Amino acid sequence: MGGSAIICRGLVKRYKDVVAVAGLDLEVRSGECFGLLGPNGAGKTTTVEILEGLIAPDEGEVEVLGMRWASDDHAIRERIGVQLQETKLADKLTVEEIVTLFRSFYRRGHAVDEVLDIVQLGEKRKTWVSRLSGGQRQRLAIACALVSDPDILFLDEPTTGLDPQSRRQLWDVVAAFRARGGTILLTTHYMDEAERLCDRVAVVDHGKTIAFGTPKELIASLGAEHVIEFALQEGQAPPEDAALLALPGVHEVRANAGRTTLTVEELHRSLPAVIAELERRGLGMTELSTHHATLEDLFLHLTGRHLRDE
Amino acid sequence: MRAHHPLVQLTLARFREFFRQPETVFWVFAFPILLAVALGIAFRNRPPDRVRVAIQAGAGADSLAARLAGAQALRVEVLDSAIAAARLRTGRVALVIVPGEPVVYRFDSTRTESHVARLVADDEVQRAYGRRDPRAVREEKITEKGARYIDFLLPGLLGMNLMGTGLWGVGFAVVNMRVRKLLKRLVASPMRHSHFLVSFALARLATVALEVTFLIGAGMLIFGVPFRGSVVAFAVVALAGALAFSGLGLLIASRTQTEEGVNGLMNLVMMPMWILSGTFFSAANFPDVMQPFIKVLPLTALNDALRAVMLDGTGLAALAFPLVVLVAWMVATFTVALKIFRWL
Ligand SMILES: Nc1ncnc2c1ncn2[C@@H]1O[C@H](COP(=O)(O)OP(=O)(O)OP(=O)(O)O)[C@@H](O)[C@H]1O
Ligand SMILES: [Mg+2]
Numbered sequence: 001m002g003g004s005a006i007i008c009r010g011l012v013k014r015y016k017d018v019v020a021v022a023g024l025d026l027e028v029r030s031g032e033c034f035g036l037l038g039p040n041g042a043g044k045t046t047t048v049e050i051l052e053g054l055i056a057p058d059e060g061e062v063e064v065l066g067m068r069w070a071s072d073d074h075a076i077r078e079r080i081g082v083q084l085q086e087t088k089l090a091d092k093l094t095v096e097e098i099v100t101l102f103r104s105f106y107r108r109g110h111a112v113d114e115v116l117d118i119v120q121l122g123e124k125r126k127t128w129v130s131r132l133s134g135g136q137r138q139r140l141a142i143a144c145a146l147v148s149d150p151d152i153l154f155l156d157e158p159t160t161g162l163d164p165q166s167r168r169q170l171w172d173v174v175a176a177f178r179a180r181g182g183t184i185l186l187t188t189h190y191m192d193e194a195e196r197l198c199d200r201v202a203v204v205d206h207g208k209t210i211a212f213g214t215p216k217e218l219i220a221s222l223g224a225e226h227v228i229e230f231a232l233q234e235g236q237a238p239p240e241d242a243a244l245l246a247l248p249g250v251h252e253v254r255a256n257a258g259r260t261t262l263t264v265e266e267l268h269r270s271l272p273a274v275i276a277e278l279e280r281r282g283l284g285m286t287e288l289s290t291h292h293a294t295l296e297d298l299f300l301h302l303t304g305r306h307l308r309d310e
Numbered sequence: 311m312r313a314h315h316p317l318v319q320l321t322l323a324r325f326r327e328f329f330r331q332p333e334t335v336f337w338v339f340a341f342p343i344l345l346a347v348a349l350g351i352a353f354r355n356r357p358p359d360r361v362r363v364a365i366q367a368g369a370g371a372d373s374l375a376a377r378l379a380g381a382q383a384l385r386v387e388v389l390d391s392a393i394a395a396a397r398l399r400t401g402r403v404a405l406v407i408v409p410g411e412p413v414v415y416r417f418d419s420t421r422t423e424s425h426v427a428r429l430v431a432d433d434e435v436q437r438a439y440g441r442r443d444p445r446a447v448r449e450e451k452i453t454e455k456g457a458r459y460i461d462f463l464l465p466g467l468l469g470m471n472l473m474g475t476g477l478w479g480v481g482f483a484v485v486n487m488r489v490r491k492l493l494k495r496l497v498a499s500p501m502r503h504s505h506f507l508v509s510f511a512l513a514r515l516a517t518v519a520l521e522v523t524f525l526i527g528a529g530m531l532i533f534g535v536p537f538r539g540s541v542v543a544f545a546v547v548a549l550a551g552a553l554a555f556s557g558l559g560l561l562i563a564s565r566t567q568t569e570e571g572v573n574g575l576m577n578l579v580m581m582p583m584w585i586l587s588g589t590f591f592s593a594a595n596f597p598d599v600m601q602p603f604i605k606v607l608p609l610t611a612l613n614d615a616l617r618a619v620m621l622d623g624t625g626l627a628a629l630a631f632p633l634v635v636l637v638a639w640m641v642a643t644f645t646v647a648l649k650i651f652r653w654l
Contacts, residue, residue, distance in 0.1 A: 054654060087490065087492055101320065
């Protein structure tokens, strides 16, 4: 299957005093995992729920699997799987009962046991939802989304608030779905999640797309692949930006809460130069770290803000 | 219907959630029985209390007291005039008799008890001073099943119960699902909206059958409450009532966004009916101008019809009015609820 699974153009959604989505274009290709990345309140959930046919946009067009909301609702719903950001499933029903309930809504799909195996909840089939852990609940929500064997899977912050092990389990489920040819649209504020799962990413801020491409392309757009961060001893001021930019391979300099962040092309050329420069000025470091540039650095580069308020 | 039909699954889910809630089981099954026992004891049938009467101390007081000592219905004591007056004012005696010529009866004419005391005391006084009754009379005392307070109460408790479970079972459940965004999640699936709504009605039918059997069964076993009408007529009435209140529950829930909101609305709807609709005492106690309004309340219609079938053995044909009231409520509430229902 080729072509587009989801297309939207000029999406706008206003609430009383906020514009949640401010003219957003998007195209998700069949068989890819597409990520919407953005800080709190960026408009990710609003966008996804418009695409899921749950919110009517004020302006703009949406096409899902070549069909349109309002005329083909039932047909679209048969073929998409949805996990909402904040659904709490019925407490007093068992895992198996809930998945069976959701299965009954669809004409075709997986057997209940099959889907419980996919999300590794087979052992918990007789357990009430109220007695599941956070990670297990989230996998149950995904089981309900997967039970119809959908063409498109919508995941709204599937791993927010989960421990690292639960996150990896969920990533495996998503990767397996993608490997069998499924299309995924997911939102997240975790960089590593987007870099690991997504073929392409749109960075969203204030209801608009501010960057768009594969994670590699986006990081490459920084023009430099590595990041050096250092902090100086109490009372010492870092060298002026121009002096640092003059060092070999340094692309960008940012000072933030006592730390200085440099974006550099090649670590082995820039790092010794930075250390030598600081020593020449008699400045002492209390901290020094380096990492590969991430989408977090990109977001910082684009907006001057961090994606998540730590 | 297939076991995997969405309607079957939705109904099963409703049913399971209802019965897996220990509070529900208490309020629906145990509470009405406890209430019936408590009220049954408080208002049990027993010989009427002896009426307390004071004789004001003075000339002739002691001889009058001696003459009245044998009167079965009176409890007589001689008191100083100040004490007698104080007791009369506070209701601890119903009547003060001042001996002399003429004998004076002093009492509060707005108190039923005092009127009874006056009649009984006068009877005893006249007889004590030699009155002879011209005609012989004979008394026949009855305590018939079906005329006791508990017999009146039980159908009312059932009506109240059907109202409570209808409103809570539907209204609260829907709002709870809306608050949890479960409703939204369901709308995101191809579930038919009609299946969702009908599943509430179906689950109610099953629970109503259990509620009615349990309550009436317990009433018959524990209190010997009679059941004189036809089971079919009773089932029809109970069903109409349950559906009318399910509709009302759905209507209350149709746009409510919070659990507090739905709590408030439910109490607003239920409270007047608890009082007005003849659950604990007959609605005939309210003034005539209110009667047309009281008669068209769904709980009044349900209570009246349940009582008529149970206690008087009335058939369906004679229950046209309450049944029409219930069906009208059902149709109106469901229609409006469906029109204004908020899925998201
Ligand atoms: N129903 C609503 N009424 C009013 N404002 C809303 C409503 N839903 C969302 N908003 C506003 O629209 C903006 C975008 O919200 P949205 O939920 O889409 O953000 P998000 O990117 O999903 O954020 P998060 O990462 O916190 O989930 C926010 O400013 C939010 O306050
Ligand atoms: Mg969100």
